Amino acid sequence: MPSGKILVAQGGGPTAVINQSLVGVTLEARRFKQVERVYGARHGVRGIINEDFVDLTQETSHNLELVANTPSSALGSTRDKPDLKYCQEIFQVLRAHEIEHFFYIGGNDSSDTVRIVSEEARKAGYPLRSIHIPKTIDNDLVGNDHTPGFPSAARFVAQAFTGANLDNASLPGVYVGVVMGRHAGFLTAASALGKKFPDDGPHLIYLPERTFVLEKFLADVKATYERFGRCVIAVSEGIHDVSGAPIASLLAKEMEHDAHGNVQLSGTGAMADLLCEEIKSKLGIKRVRGDTFGYLQRSFIGCVSDVDQREAREVGEKAVQFAMWGDRDGSVAIKRTGYYSVEYELLPLEAVAGKTRVMEDEFITASGTDITDAFRLYLRPLLGSGMPDAFRLRHSPVAKVRDQG
Template sequence: MLHGGGPTAVLNASLAGVVEACRAEPSIAALYGAERGVEGLLGDAIVDLFAEDPGLWEDIARAPGSALGSSRRRITDADYEQMLATLDRLGVAWVLLNGGNGTMEMALGLHHAARTAGANLTVVGIPKTIDNDLAGTDHTPGYASAGRFFASCLRDVGADNRALPGITVLEVLGRNAGWLAAASTLARRGPEDPPHLTYFPERPLPFDSLAADVERVYRKLGRVVVSVCEGQLDANGEPFGADVRVSSRAPLALNLAHTLAQRLTSALKIPARSEKPGLFGRSCAALASETDRIEARNCGAAAVRGALAGRGGYMVSIQRNPGLSYNPSYNFTPLEDVAGRERLFPEHWLPAAPEDDLPAFRAWALPITGEIPSYKNLRGVRIF
């Protein structure tokens, strides 16, 4: 069992689901966890998960982060060989890898390496990412909790902005995919509710368009809350901001919201503030979705079932069954159909204008994030 990539609020729930399912299965003699993900597997830092107090897992299941630790290490062919040697030495029959795009690529690589080496190893992936950009599943554990966080955050920061009006630029996680930008609108009930403008990284954003949008809303409402994704690029496909980190996936402005707020202040002569709750967005336990917690746990348990059934080279996927009420089931998708793909926000759900509601997305998202209540306002009966 090992973790890869950035943690979420419910990654540990999947781990608890794995442990629970393994303890319930008499044929499983031992369950090991690699500390700090693949680093632990390559560095012989392996722990016995059956040695933990069984009562601990309920607490672990509700804690953010990763109880085992994680890693962003990129794997080489030599790494795969070393991993296989270690797994063989330990007598491991199957490996579960819980992570996002990079981790599913590694799972597929390990699956192929085992096949090539003639090793009898079953590799099963467990999906995880707040960005919701994994292919082959209706959604990924972690996304609904981060979505609930940003919907609540935009609502509350919007209440503040309504009380003391101005321009607020709020930076939302999600890299190249607008799933969390979309989720940031879930507490909206009408055009006066925040965010007033929502931008999707799937579309380049000329600064002049942003400034014109902000000015238009400000003239109308006297205040503006802007939701912008961390991976937003400008008209030339370049990141806004002076400090840019180029990762394997895409360039990211490290000071995006701040830069946009400063540029809007200069362009419009209206004070703009920025807000950037990034790491808290993926770790906040208080705003996690209970449905997400349950599904993450179920994905862990499903992975154990898959491994026992010999589903090597597959990832657990969440399927939304037809019917009036939300009803998920847990299936398996070939890693070949997941690895190296990025699932962006659907083109046909993208709004025509940044002020627009997202009714189809909303109907899709609320069953997994849970309802996000909005606040009531005074009628405000003037005495003159």
Template sequence: MPSGKILVAQGGGPTAVINQSLVGVVLESRRFQHVTRVYGALHGVRGIVNEEFVDLTQETSHNLELVAATPSSALGSTRDKPDIAYCQQIFEVLRAHEIEHFFYIGGNDSSDTVRIVSEEAHKAGYPLRCIHIPKTIDNDLVGSDHTPGFPSAARFVAQAFAGANLDNAALPGVYVGVVMGRHAGFLTAASALGKKFPDDGPHLIYLPERVFVLDKFLADVKATYEKYGRCVIAVSEGIHDASGEPIASLLAKQVGSEVERDAHGNVQLSGTGALADLLCDEIKAKLGIKRVRGDTFGYLQRSFIGCVSDVDQREAREVGEKAVQFAMWGDRDGSVAIKRTGFYSVDYELLPLTEVAGKTRTMEDEFISASGTDVTDAFRLYLRPLLGSGMPDAFRLRAAKVAKVLKP
């Protein structure tokens, strides 16, 4: 006799809307009479192997709605990237608890975990339905028009640059804003949506999809500064040279310091202001510009409370709901994907896990201008509806100049 038990977990970096997907799973599951329990694993796959579950069936729908509107992962998350042995442990725990449906909300690492667990269950002849629910501010999952979490982070970045541009216009100088994104430049590119007038910043955008050449960068900044008397620059934390070495580590070596690396040998890019500071130092030293300021958006861009896209909220909720529907009415495991069906509307489909797992999408060429330092109108059209309603706007004085009296 089926247990009617469901398990849901959240993995990877939190987003502003990841709890919408969680609550989508919980509330939609309750509509199915044979569902007896909806468990949540604390801190993702680590919570599963440690059997740290909470019973979400004992949550009020009222509190669930409040949690849905709260950013970051309410169940907690993990940076663990399970190998085969780890996934086998996950499967053993699921079997021991008679879990029949496993929903994992996460990015491409998480989808790969779901793929392996699904295969383990199949090999063991255990009837487990496994669904990956997409989430990442990087927007780097293949097969989806975009990923839940990205629109709200993009909105933060666009609003941040709209404000930084106004600040820079009031007190002119060079401003460098460093945005998250190791391989995909979507979030950095979102800075372009903060621009309104032709002379507004960001004037220059540097993406990991293009090779970063320091001399070219300095020439770009010089030209912009000479034209506008100021320069606002958006830089992806993942910019790298032709060999793929991150600029953060290259510049650090020049000044004799070291960057932090994780267990996989990846340079730590977030949670440090080093890249912005190093780029600012180059601009001051090589271009002789006095007022050069750098900000690293860091964790603010993914966890700021009170800057969310209503479109993103709605879609994040729907991918959770659809995951349950695909699991209950369908006959296979998979990854929920968002398809754009109109300007603007979406539908959802279930992709085979192998089509998503472990793969990385980067910005398509059609989204990047020929100069390599701006986005195209195609990108603006792509992103604008995702930012949602009520985007703040910036206006300028248009008053007439007054004739000089003392020095006419």
């Protein structure tokens, strides 16, 4: 018999829709009469260790709906990645509070946390149901068609490149936009969805799925600049050389490491600046500008995909249904079933945990610097309704009168 108490937490980097999943869990759980309390742990697993819980049963449905539409993690997040000892401590807290359902919303690090907690519970003979709910702007969870959070970040990136391309066409030069994505290039590739007319940028896209060679990059930029008189470039923060060493490491002398051993590539404009310097000095182009999209792309308010909102809500709801009516732990996954429709399924935690999906080869052109129509077809429905569209003047030239004489 269930204890009547469930716990939900949010881990990893925030997204524009992660609160939809939180509210999906909370409201759906409140419909089950055996659920007495819905607790939220503040700042992820760290909040479990610290017994830092809030009672979401005392929150109004109305405010929950408003929070659902607010970006970032309303419960707070953490970068902690529990080891065995950490997980044993999680148990002591869960047991002490008689919590028997644990929902953790996060990316592949978080899914690994759920896997470890689930195993520890089984070994300890504690009746815990553990469900991982997917979330990541990187879109790098295996077993998922895509992950909640990615479509809204992709929409931001596409809209940003639509604007950057128009800006660059107005004052021609070279523009470099650096996009998040440590191992997977999906978000950088989304820049291509900002293109409309054939000569629109981004003209070149550099993904972590392909080796970055500086000389090739400069040759690409030169050729594009000569052809269009300008060049718009999308670059993933995770680009690396043939040895796998991040290009960013050429620049940042001291690199920060977070608790997961990941090099900090976000929160600094160094790579954009270095690439711009290379273009200026090696190609002799005067007007070269770089932007690093940074945190804007994952928590911007007011640029959200309605498809993403809907799905993020549903993975939260389905997680509760799988937990209440099912007989196993797992990771909720999105499966595409049509053009465009989805179903949700519960994957074994081992199938998802700690694994990293990268862009499929069919999504990248042979040149390695553009995306295919297959990717365009894949991403477009995810961006949702009401995507803004760019228009231009038709060219009706007026004859010169001065130079004719």
